[in-house]
Amino acid sequence: MKHQNSFVHDTGSLSKLTIHQLADRYANGALTCDGLLHDLSAAIRSRDRDQRQIRAYINFDSIRPIRREVPKASKLWGIPIAVKDNLCVAGEETTCGSKILKGFISPYHATVVEKLLNAGAVIFGRTNQDEFAFGSSCETSCYGPTRNPRDPERVPGGSSGGSAACVADHTAIAALGSDTGGSIRQPASFCGVVGMKPTYGRVSRYGLIAFASSLDQIGPITKDVRDNALFLNVIAGHDPKDSTSADVPVPDYSDFLGRSIQGMRIGIAAPVQTPILENAVKVLKSLGAKVEALSLPHIAYAVSVYYIVAPAEASSNLARFDGVRFGFRDKSAPSLLEMYEHTRGQGFGAEAKRRIILGTYSLSSGYYDAYYLHAMKVRTKIKNDFDAAFKKVDAILSPTAPSPAFKLGEKAASPLEMYLSDIYTIPANLAGVPALSVPGGTDHSTGGKDLPLGLQFIGKPFDEGTLYQLAYAFEQATDYHKRLGNVC
Amino acid sequence: MLTTVGLEVHVQLDSKTKIFCGCRIQFGGAPNSRTCPVCLGLPGALPVLNRRVFDLGLRAVLALSGTISKKIKFDRKNYYYPDLPKGYQISQWDCPLGRGGFVELDSGKKIRLNRAHLEEDAGKLIHDQSPDTSLVDLNRAGTPLLEIVTEPDLENPAEAYEYLSHLKTILKAVGVSECDMEKGQLRCDANVSVRNAASDPLGKRVEIKNLNSFKAVKAALEFEVTRQTEAFEKGVALTQETRLWDDKLQKTFSMRSKEEANDYRYFPEPDLVPFTVSEEEIKTARAEFSKWELPRQKKERFAKQYGLSDYDACLLSGQDDVALFFEETVKLSKNAKAAANWIIGPVFAYLGSKGVTLNQTKLTANHLSKIYQLVEKGRMSFQAAKDNVFAEVIANGLDPETVMKEKHLEQVSEDGALIEWIAEVMQANPKVVDDFRSGKPSAAQFLVGQVMKKSKGKANPGKAKDLLLIKLKEI
Numbered sequence: 001m002k003h004q005n006s007f008v009h010d011t012g013s014l015s016k017l018t019i020h021q022l023a024d025r026y027a028n029g030a031l032t033c034d035g036l037l038h039d040l041s042a043a044i045r046s047r048d049r050d051q052r053q054i055r056a057y058i059n060f061d062s063i064r065p066i067r068r069e070v071p072k073a074s075k076l077w078g079i080p081i082a083v084k085d086n087l088c089v090a091g092e093e094t095t096c097g098s099k100i101l102k103g104f105i106s107p108y109h110a111t112v113v114e115k116l117l118n119a120g121a122v123i124f125g126r127t128n129q130d131e132f133a134f135g136s137s138c139e140t141s142c143y144g145p146t147r148n149p150r151d152p153e154r155v156p157g158g159s160s161g162g163s164a165a166c167v168a169d170h171t172a173i174a175a176l177g178s179d180t181g182g183s184i185r186q187p188a189s190f191c192g193v194v195g196m197k198p199t200y201g202r203v204s205r206y207g208l209i210a211f212a213s214s215l216d217q218i219g220p221i222t223k224d225v226r227d228n229a230l231f232l233n234v235i236a237g238h239d240p241k242d243s244t245s246a247d248v249p250v251p252d253y254s255d256f257l258g259r260s261i262q263g264m265r266i267g268i269a270a271p272v273q274t275p276i277l278e279n280a281v282k283v284l285k286s287l288g289a290k291v292e293a294l295s296l297p298h299i300a301y302a303v304s305v306y307y308i309v310a311p312a313e314a315s316s317n318l319a320r321f322d323g324v325r326f327g328f329r330d331k332s333a334p335s336l337l338e339m340y341e342h343t344r345g346q347g348f349g350a351e352a353k354r355r356i357i358l359g360t361y362s363l364s365s366g367y368y369d370a371y372y373l374h375a376m377k378v379r380t381k382i383k384n385d386f387d388a389a390f391k392k393v394d395a396i397l398s399p400t401a402p403s404p405a406f407k408l409g410e411k412a413a414s415p416l417e418m419y420l421s422d423i424y425t426i427p428a429n430l431a432g433v434p435a436l437s438v439p440g441g442t443d444h445s446t447g448g449k450d451l452p453l454g455l456q457f458i459g460k461p462f463d464e465g466t467l468y469q470l471a472y473a474f475e476q477a478t479d480y481h482k483r484l485g486n487v488c
Numbered sequence: 489m490l491t492t493v494g495l496e497v498h499v500q501l502d503s504k505t506k507i508f509c510g511c512r513i514q515f516g517g518a519p520n521s522r523t524c525p526v527c528l529g530l531p532g533a534l535p536v537l538n539r540r541v542f543d544l545g546l547r548a549v550l551a552l553s554g555t556i557s558k559k560i561k562f563d564r565k566n567y568y569y570p571d572l573p574k575g576y577q578i579s580q581w582d583c584p585l586g587r588g589g590f591v592e593l594d595s596g597k598k599i600r601l602n603r604a605h606l607e608e609d610a611g612k613l614i615h616d617q618s619p620d621t622s623l624v625d626l627n628r629a630g631t632p633l634l635e636i637v638t639e640p641d642l643e644n645p646a647e648a649y650e651y652l653s654h655l656k657t658i659l660k661a662v663g664v665s666e667c668d669m670e671k672g673q674l675r676c677d678a679n680v681s682v683r684n685a686a687s688d689p690l691g692k693r694v695e696i697k698n699l700n701s702f703k704a705v706k707a708a709l710e711f712e713v714t715r716q717t718e719a720f721e722k723g724v725a726l727t728q729e730t731r732l733w734d735d736k737l738q739k740t741f742s743m744r745s746k747e748e749a750n751d752y753r754y755f756p757e758p759d760l761v762p763f764t765v766s767e768e769e770i771k772t773a774r775a776e777f778s779k780w781e782l783p784r785q786k787k788e789r790f791a792k793q794y795g796l797s798d799y800d801a802c803l804l805s806g807q808d809d810v811a812l813f814f815e816e817t818v819k820l821s822k823n824a825k826a827a828a829n830w831i832i833g834p835v836f837a838y839l840g841s842k843g844v845t846l847n848q849t850k851l852t853a854n855h856l857s858k859i860y861q862l863v864e865k866g867r868m869s870f871q872a873a874k875d876n877v878f879a880e881v882i883a884n885g886l887d888p889e890t891v892m893k894e895k896h897l898e899q900v901s902e903d904g905a906l907i908e909w910i911a912e913v914m915q916a917n918p919k920v921v922d923d924f925r926s927g928k929p930s931a932a933q934f935l936v937g938q939v940m941k942k943s944k945g946k947a948n949p950g951k952a953k954d955l956l957l958i959k960l961k962e963i
Contacts, residue, residue, distance in 0.1 A: 086532075088531065096531075206534050210531075241536060315566075316576050360753065
């Protein structure tokens with residue numbers, strides 16, 4: 001009780017801590033879980049809906065902790081985790097930011113949620129996202145947009161915008177996101193936090209409401225690299241409920257932190273040399289890494305391939321939202337066909353409809369060979385480019401996004417421009433390889449506030465450890481993650 | 489006119505659990521009681537292939553002499569219907585589990601198979617609970633099916649019927665499916681067209697659905713052949729369409745034309761990882777398969793091993809329970825001929841008259857072999873055994889010897905009693921005795937009959953005849 005009282009006059013300070021800092025406090029008895037949750041609730045109440053209108057959480061006023069009795073020595077004991085709205089949590093409304101799923105209460109936990117609960121973590125709050133993860137700005141949610149805590153005029157990125165924003169705004173310790181074409185890394189870049197898209201198959205997708213099944217991966221969004229490594233260790237591993245999850249041993253990622261990067265080979269394939277990238281090369285070289293230019297000839301087609309494959313899978317994955325068994329239904333429809341049409345017509349937003357139509361078209365008889373099959377062939381070539389590159393280098397370095405966070409509404413009118421904001425992140429999804437975004441510096445070009453920019457490390461399949469090793473070395477040699485620790 | 493028929497048969501594989509989740513498969517049950525997030529198609533749920541279903545599929549392909557695909561891959565067949573929870577059915581499109589193979593008809597004609605592929609079943613709609621709503625029961629959703637498609641090799645409805653019977657017998661024999669049509673474990677769609685001559689291209693294909701029995705398949709095809717032939721002869725153009733069979737009216741009705749056909753937008757199922765079947769695995773499957781005996785092999789073995797005619801071997805090997813019973817009976821009695829005669833004779837007559845299967849009776853191999861052993865040993869006449877003892881044994885499961893004794897049917901073979909009956913018969917029929925003695929040997933047969941009658945059937949007829957002849961020649 002003594003500990004709990006000490007938080008009351010110290011509201012909000014605990015929520016600024018990282019997972020490993022909190023774990024230390026638990027270990028030396030300076031903290032109780034209830035105290036932490038109390039502090040975090042207060043932080044969410046005071047910050048999420050203040051005049052900035054960040055709105056990272058969709059269930060702002062009804063957040064309840066979900067936890068399990070497990071030994072206190074468990075890896076994430078007492079650590080609250082915010083969860084993206086496309087991950088099933090038993091007993092909770094899970095909507096993917098879509099009206100069509102309003103009222104759907106999942107009867108089961110996603111495997112990642114199970115793993116978090118078994119590791120002692122507390123599921124605490126659901127975060128906003130683009131509807132069905134279709135977007136790069138977190139503007140297409142049926143709950144309205146989330147804003148960037150670094151500059152509320154700007155988007156937090158997407159689709160895991162809510163997860164990145166709450167971590168950046170210190171209304172969460174860490175959060176779960178999902179990444180189909182950059183949905184963890186691009187918002188991490190925009191908000192100045194650390195986001196990992198693991199290797200396809202590294203983390204079970206069971207309970208993740210599918211966008212594009214062959215591209216989706218769940219991953220952690222955290223305040224620093226150490227937290228990210230800790231977090232991934234808990235959620236990674238084979239799951240018999242997901243046929244695409246890989247039966248590959250999971251190393252202790254913390255072991256990679258602090259290892260020298262002397263002699264490690266880093267490839268650069270980006271056509272444009274940005275100041276952020278140049279600075280990163282300088283830092284990494286000073287730490288002993290070798291940096292070399294690299295050719296990935298087919299990644300120029302990555303965005304085109306992605307916008308065939310992802311909508312095709314999405315058009316099929318979203319077929320189950322038909323008003324028959326759960327979620328929204330137009331009850332006034334006079335016939336079955338009209339029930340389908342009205343339910344989906346009213347339930348889906350504009351971007352969801354656009355992608356369903358795109359995907360249905362490219363799978364249709366007569367177009368399948370020209371679009372889907374063709375795209376799948378190019379996808380294989382992109383994967384082969386990466387395979388060849390990783391024979392020469394340990395990791396590939398690039399910016400995470402072509403620009404810092406843009407303004408709300410700036411790209412909403414032009415889907416193509418919006419799609420291009422994922423130009424650096426999409427290739428890793430197509431190739432199934434892991435990629436990590438860490439704060440790489442700030443951008444002053446917009447004239448206003450310093451906006452964070454992410455640096456992306458792409459690695460070999462199942463070699464997340466090397467990415468953590470590199471990113472941790474970079475993070476320790478710079479102060480970007482700390483500099484951005486204080487939000488406006 | 490020439491008729492061309494092709495059949496698409498859906499067979500429910502005999503797995504305890506569903507194809508992509510662990511839910512139990514059972515006929516009937518409270519609606520939606522055997523479901524989980526996977527077979528309900530809930531958001532976020534993912535399929536995992538049931539290994540046993542795959543193995544049963546392999547066995548079926550081998551039993552039908554097909555080739556196993558090296559690459560196993562699933563595809564999504566996209567369409568909307570309330571009984572299809574995900575909005576797509578997981579099926580196999582361009583890499584079916586099996587290709588080729590055949591089913592041989594009695595004539596020796598081989599009906600070639602095009603393919604056999606795995607897929608999941610849909611749920612069921614219930615329309616009779618309320619006037620303005622339909623309900624969905626997803627207990628059946630995710631039940632494993634093997635779809636077996638023939639080449640257009642069937643030339644008339646009778647062949648289609650025979651093909652189905654053979655297919656069912658084969659799949660049942662190797663334990664792949666129970667093939668119970670009443671429980672929906674075997675469903676059939678038929679494609680039929682007519683043309684004037686073999687040199688003409690195939691006519692417009694009509695698909696017939698809602699065929700709920702082999703009889704319905706035959707009747708529907710007969711109806712369609714007549715309808716199409718009449719149209720052809722009148723010069724009315726036929727259209728490629730799907731028609732529904734109405735079993736009550738014994739007619740087909742148009743359901744939809746080709747123009748309205750669905751575009752299923754097949755594409756590879758990304759939730760299931762394609763895998764290859766190695767030579768080693770195919771070898772193992774073959775070794776595993778070799779312990780099963782196909783109906784044809786069993787028939788040939790019965791004929792050879794037990795010295796049966798082809799016809800008898802066919803009758804005795806056709807049904808699993810009968811074949812097993814026959815072999816057990818032979819093992820106990822070492823008399824295949826008697827076992828065969830008794831099963832094909834009295835046993836089949838009983839099953840036919842009661843409309844039951846052998847497994848539904850109380851007859852055991854032990855009891856049947858005992859019955860005819862009692863006859864062989866002369867302790868009971870064949871007639872008494874067949875008419876009085878057998879019926880009791882098969883109906884009530886009683887011991888044959890006990891029945892024989894209780895009914896006082898044991899044959900009398902002692903000379904004393906027989907001689908007494910013979911003397912009485914000879915005394916009562918002096919004219920017949922004279923006939924015999926004046927050179928009419930057939931008269932003895934009548935006298936034996938009289939002895940049997942006098943003894944109320946208990947006299948051992950062989951023994952009685954021997955003694956009678958001695959007595960007749962004694963004077």
